[in-house]
Amino acid sequence: MKLGKWSGFAALTLATGVLLSGCAGAAQSPAASDTLNIATLSIPQSLDPTAATGSNVPFFQAVYDTLIRRQANGDFTPMLATKWEYNADNTQLTLTLRDDVKFHDGTPFNAEAVKANMDRFRTSTGGDSKGLKNISEITVVDPTHVTITLSAPDPSLLFRLSDSAGLMANPAAFANPDALKTTPDGTGPYQLDKSKTVIGTKWVYDRDPKYWGDKLPYQTLTLSVFDNENAIVNGLKTGQIDTALLQSADQRAAAKQDAQLKIQDSNVDVQSIILFDRAGAMVPALGDARVRQALNYAIDRDTMLKQIRQGLGTTTSQMFGTDTLGYDKSLDNYYTHDPKKAKELLAEAGYANGFDLTLPRMAAIVDDALAASLKADFAAVGVKLTWQDVDQATALKQIFTDKGFPGLVLSLGQPANDWLMISSQLLPGSFNIFGYTDPEATELVNKIQHESVADSKADAQALNKHIVEQGWFVPFYRQTYALVTDGSVNVTQQSGMAVPSIYNYTPAK
Amino acid sequence: MISFLIRRLLASIVLLFVISAITFLLLSAPHTDVGRVLLGQAAEQSLVDAKNAELGLNQPVLVQYLTWLGNALRGDLGSSWFTSENVLSAIGNRIPVTLSLMVGVTLITAVVSFALGIWAGVRRGAADRFVQIIGVVGYALPGFLVTLIMVLVFAVQLRWFPAIGYVDFFTSPAGWLSTVTLPILALSVGSIAGVSQQVRASVIEVMRKDYVRTLRSRGLSPRRIIFRHVLRNASAPALTVLGMQFVGMLGGAVIVEQIFGLPGIGSMTVSYTTRGDIPIIMGLVMFTVIGVVVINLLVDVVVSWLNPKARLA
Numbered sequence: 001m002k003l004g005k006w007s008g009f010a011a012l013t014l015a016t017g018v019l020l021s022g023c024a025g026a027a028q029s030p031a032a033s034d035t036l037n038i039a040t041l042s043i044p045q046s047l048d049p050t051a052a053t054g055s056n057v058p059f060f061q062a063v064y065d066t067l068i069r070r071q072a073n074g075d076f077t078p079m080l081a082t083k084w085e086y087n088a089d090n091t092q093l094t095l096t097l098r099d100d101v102k103f104h105d106g107t108p109f110n111a112e113a114v115k116a117n118m119d120r121f122r123t124s125t126g127g128d129s130k131g132l133k134n135i136s137e138i139t140v141v142d143p144t145h146v147t148i149t150l151s152a153p154d155p156s157l158l159f160r161l162s163d164s165a166g167l168m169a170n171p172a173a174f175a176n177p178d179a180l181k182t183t184p185d186g187t188g189p190y191q192l193d194k195s196k197t198v199i200g201t202k203w204v205y206d207r208d209p210k211y212w213g214d215k216l217p218y219q220t221l222t223l224s225v226f227d228n229e230n231a232i233v234n235g236l237k238t239g240q241i242d243t244a245l246l247q248s249a250d251q252r253a254a255a256k257q258d259a260q261l262k263i264q265d266s267n268v269d270v271q272s273i274i275l276f277d278r279a280g281a282m283v284p285a286l287g288d289a290r291v292r293q294a295l296n297y298a299i300d301r302d303t304m305l306k307q308i309r310q311g312l313g314t315t316t317s318q319m320f321g322t323d324t325l326g327y328d329k330s331l332d333n334y335y336t337h338d339p340k341k342a343k344e345l346l347a348e349a350g351y352a353n354g355f356d357l358t359l360p361r362m363a364a365i366v367d368d369a370l371a372a373s374l375k376a377d378f379a380a381v382g383v384k385l386t387w388q389d390v391d392q393a394t395a396l397k398q399i400f401t402d403k404g405f406p407g408l409v410l411s412l413g414q415p416a417n418d419w420l421m422i423s424s425q426l427l428p429g430s431f432n433i434f435g436y437t438d439p440e441a442t443e444l445v446n447k448i449q450h451e452s453v454a455d456s457k458a459d460a461q462a463l464n465k466h467i468v469e470q471g472w473f474v475p476f477y478r479q480t481y482a483l484v485t486d487g488s489v490n491v492t493q494q495s496g497m498a499v500p501s502i503y504n505y506t507p508a509k
Numbered sequence: 510m511i512s513f514l515i516r517r518l519l520a521s522i523v524l525l526f527v528i529s530a531i532t533f534l535l536l537s538a539p540h541t542d543v544g545r546v547l548l549g550q551a552a553e554q555s556l557v558d559a560k561n562a563e564l565g566l567n568q569p570v571l572v573q574y575l576t577w578l579g580n581a582l583r584g585d586l587g588s589s590w591f592t593s594e595n596v597l598s599a600i601g602n603r604i605p606v607t608l609s610l611m612v613g614v615t616l617i618t619a620v621v622s623f624a625l626g627i628w629a630g631v632r633r634g635a636a637d638r639f640v641q642i643i644g645v646v647g648y649a650l651p652g653f654l655v656t657l658i659m660v661l662v663f664a665v666q667l668r669w670f671p672a673i674g675y676v677d678f679f680t681s682p683a684g685w686l687s688t689v690t691l692p693i694l695a696l697s698v699g700s701i702a703g704v705s706q707q708v709r710a711s712v713i714e715v716m717r718k719d720y721v722r723t724l725r726s727r728g729l730s731p732r733r734i735i736f737r738h739v740l741r742n743a744s745a746p747a748l749t750v751l752g753m754q755f756v757g758m759l760g761g762a763v764i765v766e767q768i769f770g771l772p773g774i775g776s777m778t779v780s781y782t783t784r785g786d787i788p789i790i791m792g793l794v795m796f797t798v799i800g801v802v803v804i805n806l807l808v809d810v811v812v813s814w815l816n817p818k819a820r821l822a
Contacts, residue, residue, distance in 0.1 A: 045547060046593035053549065125560040127548040198602050199594040201772035225771075226781050231770035234672035237665050332658035370531075392783055397542035400550055401557065410550070430551040482743070 034219035036489065039232045039244035043200065043225045046181035047192070049117070050126035052164035054413065055499045060167050061203040062221055062502055064211070064217060067095060067114065070162035072504050074323060074416045074495035079213075080109060080168055080187070081161070090153035090452065092257055095161075097144045101187050101212045103170035109187055111146040114138070116171040118148070123165075128164040131156070131423075155419035155453050160381035189216050189502075201225060214474075217506050220452030230254075236261055236486050243485040243505070245498055249310045252482040258342040264491070268498040269411040270319060272475035273359070274425075277406035286406055290349040292471025296335035297342035298381045299374065305477045308369045315478040318468050319415025320476070323495045324421060325453075326460030331468050342381040354382025360405045361387040362395050372410070403433055411479060416496025418460045422448065426467065440466055510813075514806075521802045526796065532794045533577065533787070537570045539698060541785040543590060586795075587788035591781070596792040599777075604796075606675050606773035609685070610765065613693035613756050618700040619751060624742075625701070626708025630716060631735060638643055640709055647702020653764045655694040659804070660768060663691055673770035692765045699761065700754050707750045711743035718742075745812045752808035756801050 019348040044059040045051040052060045076084075083096035101109040115138045122132035134157075137149040148157070160166065170185040179277035182199060184192055190205035197204050205221040224241070226232050229251040235241035237258050245266060247254050255261050273295070280287020301315035317334040320326040346352060357378070361371060371387050378385040388405075390398055398404045412431070416419045422445060428435035437445075444463040448456045467473070481498065485491055490508050544560035545552060552560075561567055565576065580587060586596035629640035634732065664672035670691045676684030715721065716739060724734050762775030781789040 043592060048593075051593075109707075125544075125548070125556060125563055127552055127556075130553050130556055178588075178593075198772055200589070200592045200599060200777070201602075205751060224674075226770050228767050231673050231768060234660055234665055235674070235770065238668060238672040240671055394541055396545045396550060400545055401542045401554065401601055424774050429553050 022396065023458050031124050033488065033507075035222060036218040036220070036379075037222045037224065037235075037240065037242045038499075038505075039226055039235060039241045040499060041222050041226060041229070041247075042499070047184040048177060048180045049164065049169050049186075050121050050124035050129065051181075052167055053127040054164075055497070057164060057497075058224055058499055058502050059203060060164070060184070060186075061188065062190040062203075062223075063184040063188040063192055064167040064169060065101075065188050066162050066166035066426040067097075067168065068158060068162040068166055069503075070159070070494075070501070072492040072494050072500070073373050076158050076162055079162075080114075080166075082252060084158065084161075086452075087104065090450070091150045092155060092420045093148045094141070095148070097146065098212075100146050101171070103187055104185060104191065104208070105170065105172065107170050107172050107280035108143075109168065110143040111140040112143070112145070112172050113168060114146045115140050116174065118165065120174060126462075128160070131160050132165055153449050155449060155456065156417050156423065159415075159417040159420060175222070187212065189213065190221055193220075194278075216503065221502060230417045233484075238485055239486050239488070241486065242489045243483070243491055246482040246484055247479070249312050252312065252484075253310070255482060255484050260487045262485045262487055263469050264493060266483045266493055266498065267314065267322065268413055268496070269480045270316060270321070270414055270475055270478045270482065271409070271411045272319065272473045273407050273409050274412075274431055274473055275407045275471070276403070276432070276434045276436075278470075278472060279434065281357065283406045285349070285351050285355040286357075288347040288349040288351075289470045291351060292474070293335070293469075294342040294345040294349070294381060295378070295383065295474050296381065296471050297338045297345065299377045299474065299476065300337040301335075301476055302337065302371050304370070308373065309369070309477065309479060312480040314480070315477045316475050318464055319412070319414070319475055320418070320421060320498065321416060321423060321462070322459065323416035324418045325457040326418050326421070328461050328464055331465060339377075339380050346383075352382075354384060356384045357389055358386045358405065358406075359407055359409060360390045360395060360399055362390055362392060364392065365411060366409050374409070400433055413498065414478070414496065418448065418453075418456065422463070426463075426472070430493070435473075438470065441470075516628055517802075517806055524802065525798055528794060528798050529578065529791065530574065532791060533574045534570065535782045536785070536787050536790060537573065543785055543787075546822060547590065572683075577788075581791075581795075583677075586792045589781070589786050589789045591784050591786045591789075596788050599789060600774070600792050602797055603772055603774050603777050605677065607759070607762055607766070607775060608770050609689045610692050610696060610762055610771075610773065611677070611755055613689055613697045614700055614758060615751065615755050617693060617697045618704050618754070621701050622696070622704035622708050622747070624809070625705040626743075627712055627735060627740065629705075629709040630712025630743075631731075633713075637709070640705055644702045644706040644709075647698050650698065652695070652699050652761050653768065655698050656692075656765050659691050659695050675771050675773075688769075688771075692769050692771060696758065696761050700758070703754060704747055704751055708743065708747045711746050712739060715739045715743045741815055744815050748808055748812055748815070752804050756804055759797065 027374040042055045045057040067081040079094040134150045134154040136151045139147045173180045174186040189211045193204040203223045232244045285291045316332040318331040374425045375385045424430045447459045544557040629637040678685040766773040766776035
């Protein structure tokens with residue numbers, strides 16, 4: 001073999017590479033541009049507002065405005081509604097609407113449109129539709145006023161109107177709901193560029209020059225969906241992605257190696273064991289609060305956090321998020337690692353020899369290290385934990401539909417709104433699938449529901465303390481995720497949301 | 510030849526029907542609660558039941574399958590349960606990505622493998638050992654590792670190529686080339702390792718045949734013997750391997766597409782199968798079966814053209 005021949009081939013390869021990088025602009029270095037590229041792992045079921053939920057909301061914000069705007073710090077400010085007011089017992093909310101907004105086809109936005117949207121949303125099969133279940137009637141007062149009547153107060157209603165339930169589509173589009181799924185029709189700051197959008201992969205939005213409100217700083221907004229964070233980190237490093245939220249500690253470390261990438265800590269999810277069977281129907285031992293407390297004392301949160309999440313997080317014993325009124329910092333350390341006390345509590349409850357506990361294991365959530373750690377900690381106090389592997393396809397049915405397990409290890413989002421947290425995690429249904437409650441919790445929940453949000457802090461904290469003391473959950477830690485930018489974008493985190501709203505991005509100077 | 514093609518066509522129709530029925534049955538067997546997957550863990554049961562009814566999942570599996578089949582025969586494969594995109598356009602949008610990779614890898618593999626195989630088979634000695642080492646190394650290196658190294662070196666470090674994404678050929682040919690080059694090279698390593706060994710073995714075998722010795726004794730130039738006679742006979746087994754690799758490339762494409770964030774059929778298959786999106790999966794299976802049938806047919810036709818002994822009847 002003569003080197004000469006091969007060196008020619010190598011030179012050709014090199015030349016091709018350099019040529020391509022030059023002519024295609026393969027990987028530009030990050031610089032402020034008029035396009036914002038956001039990468040995400042979540043995918044919207046469609047662009048019909050009834051399908052909007054949680055972290056998918058940014059896909060919708062681009063094309064639909066909400067009735068109320070939720071600022072990054074969680075404050076509510078006017079958007080399509082300029083004013084809102086409750087009656088004395090919080091069962092009627094009257095909204096005053098803008099009178100100068102039109103949908104893209106010229107149809108005026110008015111009270112009739114609000115009624116049509118909200119009635120459609122609450123009767124749909126969308127994931128958030130039950131959030132409006134307390135609404136009994138929506139009444140059009142006049143074109144700029146609408147009254148929402150509730151069967152019972154809902155302290156999360158304003159939040160919901162700033163979220164999925166507040167997204168306003170053109171009622172004219174409701175005649176062809178299938179089209180609305182891929183051709184959104186709202187009053188938002190952008191319009192979907194269907195020629196550049198590949199649904200399921202990349203959504204491209206172009207700024208609407210006729211938008212009624214303040215223009216957002218980017219001419220084009222691109223939301224790309226990836227199924228792994230490795231590709232996202234590579235995209236951030238090469239400037240093809242401007243910003244993304246990374247959940248994996250390993251990928252955060254990979255991003256940290258690149259000095260150009262800016263990382264902000266984001267604490268949204270809390271990982272815990274949700275003890276569904278608090279009445280002891282399936283595992284009698286779990287019906288005793290002392291046993292649930294023992295499980296909380298048995299686990300070594302500090303070591304778990306260090307070993308499993310590389311220290312990226314904050315150990316905690318409570319489920320209320322740091323942005324809620326019910327949050328009490330002192331409860332973060334309510335349960336310490338105390339196997340001796342755990343054994344005493346188990347003995348007092350009549351389980352001196354421990355008991356058997358079988359939990360489902362979804363590999364994506366409970367990795368080997370977490371599974372082994374919990375098993376060892378529980379074994380040290382006599383509780384025999386058995387993991388039953390469940391595959392991703394059938395897990396939700398086995399756990400939530402068939403109610404086949406007494407508990408579940410899960411990372412749960414921590415809503416910024418107290419009632420949102422209470423209704424999804426504490427009230428019967430949702431994550432309280434066995435429907436357990438107790439008199440004290442019921443009384444506190446009732447008080448919080450009927451008083452104004454501003455007055456509910458003491459009761460929310462009392463409720464938080466009660467469920468911690470009663471061991472409804474076995475929380476481990478709030479997980480620190482990494483909100484990463486490539487240096488060309490400034491981003492402000494959104495209270496209670498993992499993925500910031502589209503309004504929170506500005507070009508870096 | 511015509512009767513062969515007609516028989517193949519009829520067999521393919523039966524194959525499509527049988528595979529569609531088996532796939533639908535298998536997909537329905539795990540009792541995935543699609544409504545709950547769609548609406549999230551916290552969704553109330555009544556809402557989950559309503560969503561399942563909306564998708565027709567409250568019907569017996571046979572009724573669901575016959576509904577799907579009836580629509581499919583009319584050319585309507587439905588819409589994705591998870592993204593609402595039309596199945597045909599969803600697959601149509603992603604085919605160019607995967608096809609770019611498959612065609613590119615096949616071309617590069619064919620050219621490089623035949624060059625290496627002939628070189629090794631004819632020259633033997635050091636050249637042969639070199640090609641065998643390439644084969645062993647190419648086989649031994651895990652595809653995902655080769656891909657990751659290529660991304661890190663050529664995209665992230667040197668910035669010669671984009672690390673992620675795909676540019677459509679008709680939007681920008683140069684952009685297209687820059688986005689598919691690294692994935693194609695990454696996928697080609699394993700393919701070249703396999704096909705070059707096959708070409709080498711076939712060339713060595715044919716070179717030992719009596720008729721080659723006869724041709725040599727008649728004074729034909731080595732170039733003419735190799736390209737007119739040896740290659741023609743040695744190509745059939747190599748083409749068969751190449752055809753099989755083309756079909757099997759979908760598996761490799763899964764990893765490469767995920768690492769490069771390419772919106773192709775491979776990554777689509779994984780993500781939609783995990784979610785249990787039956788309309789999309791059924792569409793993908795039908796597309797794959799048709800692809801396999803067509804490729805096998807093409808290989809048979811080309812092999813029979815190259816080698817009269819393998820004429821189709």
